[in-house]
Amino acid sequence: MNHNLLVGQSxxxxxxxxxxxxxxxxxxxANPEIDNVIGMVNGIEGFLADHTIDMAPLxxxxxxxxxRTTPGSYLGSCRYKLPEDLSDPxxxxxxxxxxxxxxxxxFYIGGNDSMDTVxxxxxxxxxxxxxxxxxxVPKTIDNDLVLTxxxxxxxxAAKYVASTVREIAIDASVYDNKPSVTIVxxxxxxxxWLTAASVLARKFEGDNPVLIYLxxxxxxxxxxxxxxxxxxxxxxxxxxxxxxxxNDGNGTFVCELASDVGTDTFGHKMLTGSGKYLExxxxxxxxxxxxxxxxxxxxxxxxxxxxxxxxxxxxxSGRFAVSAALDGxxxxxxxxxxKSDDPYILEFGTADVNEICNKEKAVPEExxxxxxxxxxxxxxxxxxxxxxxxxxxxxxxxxxxFAFRK
Amino acid sequence: MNHNLLVGQSxxxxxxxxxxxxxxxxxxxANPEIDNVIGMVNGIEGFLADHTIDMAPLxxxxxxxxxRTTPGSYLGSCRYKLPEDLSDPxxxxxxxxxxxxxxxxxFYIGGNDSMDTVxxxxxxxxxxxxxxxxxxVPKTIDNDLVLTxxxxxxxxAAKYVASTVREIAIDASVYDNKPSVTIVxxxxxxxxWLTAASVLARKFEGDNPVLIYLxxxxxxxxxxxxxxxxxxxxxxxxxxxxxxxxNDGNGTFVCELASDVGTDTFGHKMLTGSGKYLExxxxxxxxxxxxxxxxxxxxxxxxxxxxxxxxxxxxxSGRFAVSAALDGxxxxxxxxxxKSDDPYILEFGTADVNEICNKEKAVPEExxxxxxxxxxxxxxxxxxxxxxxxxxxxxxxxxxxFAFRK
Numbered sequence: 001m002n003h004n005l006l007v008g009q010s011x012x013x014x015x016x017x018x019x020x021x022x023x024x025x026x027x028x029x030a031n032p033e034i035d036n037v038i039g040m041v042n043g044i045e046g047f048l049a050d051h052t053i054d055m056a057p058l059x060x061x062x063x064x065x066x067x068r069t070t071p072g073s074y075l076g077s078c079r080y081k082l083p084e085d086l087s088d089p090x091x092x093x094x095x096x097x098x099x100x101x102x103x104x105x106x107f108y109i110g111g112n113d114s115m116d117t118v119x120x121x122x123x124x125x126x127x128x129x130x131x132x133x134x135x136x137v138p139k140t141i142d143n144d145l146v147l148t149x150x151x152x153x154x155x156x157a158a159k160y161v162a163s164t165v166r167e168i169a170i171d172a173s174v175y176d177n178k179p180s181v182t183i184v185x186x187x188x189x190x191x192x193w194l195t196a197a198s199v200l201a202r203k204f205e206g207d208n209p210v211l212i213y214l215x216x217x218x219x220x221x222x223x224x225x226x227x228x229x230x231x232x233x234x235x236x237x238x239x240x241x242x243x244x245x246x247n248d249g250n251g252t253f254v255c256e257l258a259s260d261v262g263t264d265t266f267g268h269k270m271l272t273g274s275g276k277y278l279e280x281x282x283x284x285x286x287x288x289x290x291x292x293x294x295x296x297x298x299x300x301x302x303x304x305x306x307x308x309x310x311x312x313x314x315x316x317s318g319r320f321a322v323s324a325a326l327d328g329x330x331x332x333x334x335x336x337x338x339k340s341d342d343p344y345i346l347e348f349g350t351a352d353v354n355e356i357c358n359k360e361k362a363v364p365e366e367x368x369x370x371x372x373x374x375x376x377x378x379x380x381x382x383x384x385x386x387x388x389x390x391x392x393x394x395x396x397x398x399x400x401x402f403a404f405r406k
Numbered sequence: 407m408n409h410n411l412l413v414g415q416s417x418x419x420x421x422x423x424x425x426x427x428x429x430x431x432x433x434x435x436a437n438p439e440i441d442n443v444i445g446m447v448n449g450i451e452g453f454l455a456d457h458t459i460d461m462a463p464l465x466x467x468x469x470x471x472x473x474r475t476t477p478g479s480y481l482g483s484c485r486y487k488l489p490e491d492l493s494d495p496x497x498x499x500x501x502x503x504x505x506x507x508x509x510x511x512x513f514y515i516g517g518n519d520s521m522d523t524v525x526x527x528x529x530x531x532x533x534x535x536x537x538x539x540x541x542x543v544p545k546t547i548d549n550d551l552v553l554t555x556x557x558x559x560x561x562x563a564a565k566y567v568a569s570t571v572r573e574i575a576i577d578a579s580v581y582d583n584k585p586s587v588t589i590v591x592x593x594x595x596x597x598x599w600l601t602a603a604s605v606l607a608r609k610f611e612g613d614n615p616v617l618i619y620l621x622x623x624x625x626x627x628x629x630x631x632x633x634x635x636x637x638x639x640x641x642x643x644x645x646x647x648x649x650x651x652x653n654d655g656n657g658t659f660v661c662e663l664a665s666d667v668g669t670d671t672f673g674h675k676m677l678t679g680s681g682k683y684l685e686x687x688x689x690x691x692x693x694x695x696x697x698x699x700x701x702x703x704x705x706x707x708x709x710x711x712x713x714x715x716x717x718x719x720x721x722x723s724g725r726f727a728v729s730a731a732l733d734g735x736x737x738x739x740x741x742x743x744x745k746s747d748d749p750y751i752l753e754f755g756t757a758d759v760n761e762i763c764n765k766e767k768a769v770p771e772e773x774x775x776x777x778x779x780x781x782x783x784x785x786x787x788x789x790x791x792x793x794x795x796x797x798x799x800x801x802x803x804x805x806x807x808f809a810f811r812k
Contacts, residue, residue, distance in 0.1 A: 013580045072576035170478035171707035293702045301577035304710035387804035398793035
C-alpha cells in the first residue's frame with residue numbers, strides 16, 4: 001500500500017499561499033516515506049468531485065519553482081463548509097475517497113474556515129479509527145488566527161500596504177501649496193492588523209499617514225472630522241488610513257451608513273465603501289479637495305512587494321507541516337512562535353486546531369493610542385520584522401512570469 | 407553675470423518625472439557653462455512667490471540619487487495656467503524675476519498644460535527680445551502628447567497596469583469553479599493608451615483580460631452585457647479592463663450615467679466611477695459574482711513596477727534638454743523618435759512646442775479591433791519595448807527609501 005500525501009488550498013488567496021504549497025509539495029516529493037503528492041483542485045469541494053492533480057511532474061518542468069513566487073491559489077480555492085453533524089454522509093464519502101487514493105497525510109492551507117475543515121476531518125477520523133494525519137497550514141492577510149504569532153500572507157500584504165501608502169502620500173503631496181485629504185481604505189473587516197501596518201509608511205515622526213483607524217475602536221464621524229480639521233493645520237496634504245471594517249462600536253459598519261444613501265437605476269441600494277463615505281463627508285463638512293483610494297485585491301495578490309521573510313516562512317511552515325505529520329501529529333495547525341523581535345527569531349510549533357477555528361484575534365487595545373486614531377510603538381516592533389527582505393520574482397517580457405494550471 | 411538654470415515640474419505626477427528632474431539637474435550641475443541649478447517649488451506658481459531651492463547640495467548629500475527613483479514631483483507641482491494675453495503684467499513680473507536670478511535656461515517638465523506654459527513664455531521672450539532658452543521636457547502617464555513616439559511616465563504606468571491586471575486575473579481565478587466578472591478601471595479620460603497596456607497581461611492567447619474598452623470607441627452598455635455573456639461561456643472568471651473615460655461617443659461618460667443614480671445624505675449627486683457602474687449593471691443583468699477594482703493613483707506613483715527603459719529615457723531626455731538649450735534651442739519640447747521596434751532603437755529630438763500644447767493623441771483606430779472590445783498586435787509591438795527592465799529602488803527597513811523636501 002502507498003502512503004500518499006493530499007494537499008489543498010482554501011479561502012481567499014494571498015501572495016504567499018503558493019509558498020506554503022511549495023513547502024508541502026517539495027518536502028513531500030523529497031521524503032522517501034511519501035509515495036505520491038496529490039493536489040486537490042478547488043479544495044475539499046473539488047476533491048469530492050474527483051478533481052485532483054499529480055504534483056510530481058511540476059517539479060520536473062520547473063513549474064514548482066514558479067509556483068513559489070506566484071500569487072493566488074495555484075490549486076484553486078473553495079468556500080465549502082463541511083456539515084457540523086459528523087454523521088452526515090459526506091464524511092464516509094470523503095474517507096472512502098481517501099482510502100481509494102491511499103492517502104496517509106492530508107494538508108489544508110487556509111484561514112479560519114479551513115481550520116474548521118481540518119477540525120471536523122480530524123474529529124471524524126478519530127471516531128472511525130482512521131490513522132490519516134490531518135494538518136492545517138495557516139494563511140491569511142488578515143493575521144487574525146489565534147495561537148500563532150502571525151500568519152503567512154500578512155507580512156507581504158503589510159509590506160504592500162506600507163509601501164503603497166508611502167507612495168500615495170508622496171503623490172498627494174505634490175500640490176503641497178493646497179490643502180487636501182486622501183483616504184486609503186485597507187482590507188480587514190473585523191481585525192485591523194493590515195490597516196495598522198500603514199504606520200510603517202511614515203518616513204519621519206509626524207509624517208503621513210497622520211491618522212489611522214482600526215475596526216477595534218468605535219468610529220465617530222463627528223470626532224473624525226474634528227481630528228481632520230486639527231491635523232490639517234500642521235499637514236496640508238493629509239493621508240488617513242482606515243480599515244474597511246470601521247464601525248460605530250455597536251455592529252454598524254460605516255459602509256452600511258453609506259449604503260443608505262440612495263438607490264441605483266435598478267432600484268438597488270448603492271453599496272459604497274467606508275472610504276467613499278468618508279470622502280463625501282469631508283467634501284461636505286470641510287469643502288476641500290478629497291480623494292479616496294481602495295487598495296482592494298491588489299493588497300493580497302501583489303508579487304511586486306513580496307516580503308522575503310514572509311515567503312520563506314510560508315515555505316518553511318509547509319515543510320514543517322509534513323515533518324509534523326510524519327512524526328504522528330494530527331488535528332493540529334502549524335503555529336508561529338516568536339522568540340525575539342530584535343534580532344527576529346521565529347520557531348514553528350503545532351497547536352490544537354479545535355482551539356483555533358472560528359476564533360478571531362484582534363489588535364491588542366494597548367497597541368492603539370487612547371484617542372483611537374493612531375498606532376503605538378509596540379505594533380511597530382511587532383510588524384517591522386515581518387516585512388523585511390525582497391524577493392526576486394522571475395520576469396519574462398518585462399512582466400512577472402507566473403505559474404498557472406493549464 | 408551668471409548663467410543659471412531654472413527647472414520646475416507641473417501637472418499630475420508620474421513614477422519617473424523625478425527621473426527627468428534628475429537628468430536636467432545632474433547635467434546642469436556637471437556642465438561648466440551653467441553656474442547654478444535652481445529648482446522652482448510648485449512650478450511657475452511657486453516661482454512667482456519666490457519659492458526656489460538651490461539643487462547643488464542635493465548632489466553632495468546623496469539625495470539626488472534617491473530623487474531618481476522616487477515617484478511624485480520632488481519639487482512639488484502646480485496647475486497654474488498663464489494668461490492667454492501676453493500683455494498681462496504677470497509676464498514682465500516673471501521675466502524681472504528671471505533677470506534678478508540670472509536665469510539663462512528654463513526647463514519645465516510636464517504634460518499638455520505645462521507645454522502651454524513653455525509656449526507662452528517662449529513667445530513672450532521673443533516679443534521682448536529675451537535670450538532665455540525655454541524648453542519643455544515631456545511627462546504623462548496618459549501618453550497623449552503629439553509629435554513624440556511616447557512620453558516618460560507611460561512605460562512605468564503601463565508596466566504597473568499589465569503586472570497588476572495579471573495579478574488580479576490570478577486572484578479572480580482561484581474560485582474557478584464559479585463564474586465571476588472582475589472589472590478593472592484604468593486612468594485615461596480621453597486617450598486609452600494606459601488601458602490598452604492591459605493587453606500585455608495575457609499569459610496565453612485567450613487569457614484575461616478577455617475584454618478591453620478604450621474611450622476612443624463609443625461604449626454601449628447593452629453590447630457590453632452581450633459580450634460578457636458570450637465570453638463567460640469560455641472563461642469562467644472574466645476580467646474586463648475599461649478606461650475611466652469610456653463614453654457613449656457623444657460626450658457622455660459612462661461614469662456620468664452612474665452619477666444619476668442617487669443622491670447622498672447631503673443631497674449631493676453620488677459620483678461613482680465607470681467601473682462601479684458596470685459592476686452594478688452586471689449584477690443586475692446577469693446576477694453573478696462581480697467586483698470592480700479602480701487602480702487609482704497607484705498606477706502613476708508605484709515604484710515597485712518601474713520600467714528601467716522608461717526611467718532611463720526620462721533621465722536621458724532631461725540631459726538632452728540641457729544640451730539642446732546650450733545649443734541655442736528655445737520654444738521646443740524634447741521629443742522621442744523611434745527608429746525600430748525590434749531591436750528597440752530610440753533617438754531624441756526637438757519639436758515646436760506650439761504644435762504640441764493643447765492637443766491630444768488618441769490610440770489609432772486601426773490598433774483597436776473592429777468590435778471595439780480588444781487591442782491588436784500593432785499596439786503590442788509598440789508598447790512591449792517600453793516596459794522592459796526592472797529598477798532596483800533603494801530599500802531601508804523593508805520599504806522603499808524615498809527622497810523628500812525637508
